[in-house]
Amino acid sequence: MANPPTIKEIAKRLNLATSTVSRALHNHPRIGLRTRMQVQALARELQYEPNRTAIFFQQKKTFTLGIILPELSEAFFSAAISGIEDTANKSDYMVLLGQSHDDTEREKKIAHIMKDHRVDGLLVSLAKNTVDYSHFEMLQKYNIPVVFFDRIPDLTDIHYVACNMESGTLQAVSLLLEKGHRVIGMINGPEELIASRQRTTGYQQALRKHRLKYDATLNINSDLTGKGTREAMKQLLSNKRKVTAIVAFNDYVSQDAVQYALEQGLQIGKDITFVSYANLPLSSYMAFPPIASVEQYPYLQGQKATEILLELLTGKQAKNEFRHVVLDSRLVIR
Amino acid sequence: MANPPTIKEIAKRLNLATSTVSRALHNHPRIGLRTRMQVQALARELQYEPNRTAIFFQQKKTFTLGIILPELSEAFFSAAISGIEDTANKSDYMVLLGQSHDDTEREKKIAHIMKDHRVDGLLVSLAKNTVDYSHFEMLQKYNIPVVFFDRIPDLTDIHYVACNMESGTLQAVSLLLEKGHRVIGMINGPEELIASRQRTTGYQQALRKHRLKYDATLNINSDLTGKGTREAMKQLLSNKRKVTAIVAFNDYVSQDAVQYALEQGLQIGKDITFVSYANLPLSSYMAFPPIASVEQYPYLQGQKATEILLELLTGKQAKNEFRHVVLDSRLVIR
DNA sequence: GTGGTATGGGCAAACGGTTGCGCAAATTTT
DNA sequence: AAAATTTGCGCAACCGTTTGCCCATACCAC
DSSP: OOSOOOHHHHHHHHTOOHHHHHHHHTTOTTSOHHHHHHHHHHHHHHTOOOOHHHHHHHHTOOOEEEEEESOTTSHHHHHHHHHHHHHHHHTTOEEEEEEOTTOHHHHHHHHHHHHHTTOSEEEEOOOTTOOOOHHHHHHHHTTOOEEEESSOOSOSSSEEEEEEHHHHHHHHHHHHHHTTOOSEEEEEOOTTOHHHHHHHHHHHHHHHHTTOOOOGGGEEEOOSSHHHHHHHHHHHHTSSSOOOEEEESSHHHHHHHHHHHHHTTOOBTTTBEEEEEOOTTGGGGBSSOOSEEEEOOHHHHHHHHHHHHHHHHHTOSOTTOOOEEEEEOEEEEO | OOSOOOHHHHHHHHTOOHHHHHHHHTTOTTSOHHHHHHHHHHHHHHTOOOOHHHHHHHHTOOOEEEEEESOTTSHHHHHHHHHHHHHHHHTTOEEEEEEOTTOHHHHHHHHHHHHHTTOSEEEEOOOTTOOOOHHHHHHHHTTOOEEEESSOOSOSSSEEEEEEHHHHHHHHHHHHHHTTOOOEEEEEOOTTSHHHHHHHHHHHHHHHHTTOOOOGGGEEEOOSSHHHHHHHHHHHHTSSSOOOEEEESSHHHHHHHHHHHHHTTOOBTTTBEEEEEOOTTGGGGBSSOOSEEEEOOHHHHHHHHHHHHHHHHTTOSOTTOOOEEEEEOEEEEO
16 A cells, blocks of 8 residues: 555445544544444554644644744753753644744744744744844734743733843842952843843842942943954943953853953953853853853743643633743852 | 635635636636736735645645754754754745654654654654664655764665764874874764764774774773763773873763863873864863864755755655765864 | 434535636637 | 637545534333
8 A cells, every 4th residue: 555544444444434433543432342443453453643734734733833043053042942842742742943043034934934834833032133023913813822932022912931130140240249349341132132131130239239339331232243242342341440240141242252351361260250141051161161150941941931832722821811931040150 | 804714715705716716826827817816916915825734735745844863952963953944944844843862762752753744854863872763764654755964874775964974083083193192092982873983994094094003992982971981081091001182072072071181180282182073163162172173064964964855855856766975074173 | 102312323514725627618720 | 600729717526534413223211
């Protein structure tokens, strides 16, 4: 037999209706025990496997979750995907992947393809300069729920999982203050990112606790590229006050910043100290790792986001309620 | 309208047959220009989008490629995925993802789910201890072509893309020899991996060129875990001859090995020198990076493998011919 | 014997498209 | 002007499965 056996085949061989076979395979109580057994026996013998595409079509469900995120090769995201995939697989969902490469246009295109493929739901971490969310609103029309994680839009009528960077930043800056640093620079991300603003808030809180006042020239918004980081460093190092510690947006930024500092002849850990936000396992391999890292729980975020999405899909969730899960970040000292 | 418009809707509104609408949308020449325009206009107006699941079902094609690989969080694989995804997207294919976590059982399970989802084709990089390929042979029955990449089975009647580690290893060991090293240890992978055997061959070739003889006690098979690496290091460092250089299986292994060496009080670059195989961008962040790395072109491998798979799907490829693409690895000196 | 209720299973529609074939009208050919 | 061909479109089957509803037969109580 060239093509795989269908339910019809089984029906014909057993002189039954396809409906009976279908029910027998699903252990429907209306089908007598002996027919049920016969059907199942033959199904096994023929190595029958239901044609999922037919079922997807019929049930209007694909058991597929879409993921859109900026960059797979960033450790943070690949850890998040692991969390997503593991969780999805437990419920027999598959995972359809798309990278935006931090490009809003690509993000839009992928969102459309995902819709065309009729994914049951979508998990999204935004491209860093996405400010227009129309391509996600469009999905509501198709009844495709979206759960954002980590890089989330600044909206309340959405579902999301994110890490609150405030607490972690507060701890990180406090640590530096306790170690005697008084002029602490911060290489922050783009203003649009909530996470950037949270970092700022945490930074300010730490200063307030120590009765120091906030100096905006020490908090630089950068675009997170290598070039941007170097410019930020240049600004910080030429500040009228002498910066002795720097909070870098993440380990990649930290790495670039360290590089720049070295080029300027500074000694890491002596002239200048770094703390950062974890992109594990990167930091464990770095030549001059930050003295502390704010953990952002990528795996957990992926897992949580997927759980929420799955709940949304099984309808356990009231549609009009928006789920907001905020994990507290936590400082890990090396 | 709650549910998206269908072809039937359009037909009804225009008093046409669904077949006509379908053809009109596909610019079938048999449909008159004016009807064609009318249909397309209305389709635009209603924002008609074909229901892909219906098409998938009908055409027995899903425009989806499956990927099975060991671990997303390894930089090598996430780079490979990027290559795969980018290439697939160009042909409007989506990418379904599964991680085996280097576990053969999981690999099998995923292969089955992929089959159930009727992926059009599969890209696979094997779990490191997979020796039974029955779950991939099974796919042939369903007419799902498989292209292996990087971690490939030791078979000839398959399609694959891989990097030949021989040339790179030859270059790497030659470099060490030229630098005066005479006792060069090698932390190799599991014997089952072709890549391990290629490394051995390259190593032997280099020695032969320099008229040195091969000492099997310097070539240790390890399981690539941190623990395995430490054991391998222990063996190498206790060799009766003094090992002054080590070829590590990859950057992760190199990292662990360096760690161990440091613990033993050795000075990297002085007492002992490392070369490795690239898991970029890891090495650029390492505290004691290897002096040279064998590049394995993950993005390119992913790209090539996908191109082959796509050709297989469009039938441009003779079915009975097996495509074997072998990229030569190349040494990159820091 | 009549009516009622399980019990076991079949019929057919529906999901949303695609496509081979047929059929009329319009156009060209001879 | 009849025949042949082209043009334009509709009919209906089909892809594999699920499911609402209907229909026998059997069994029960009265």
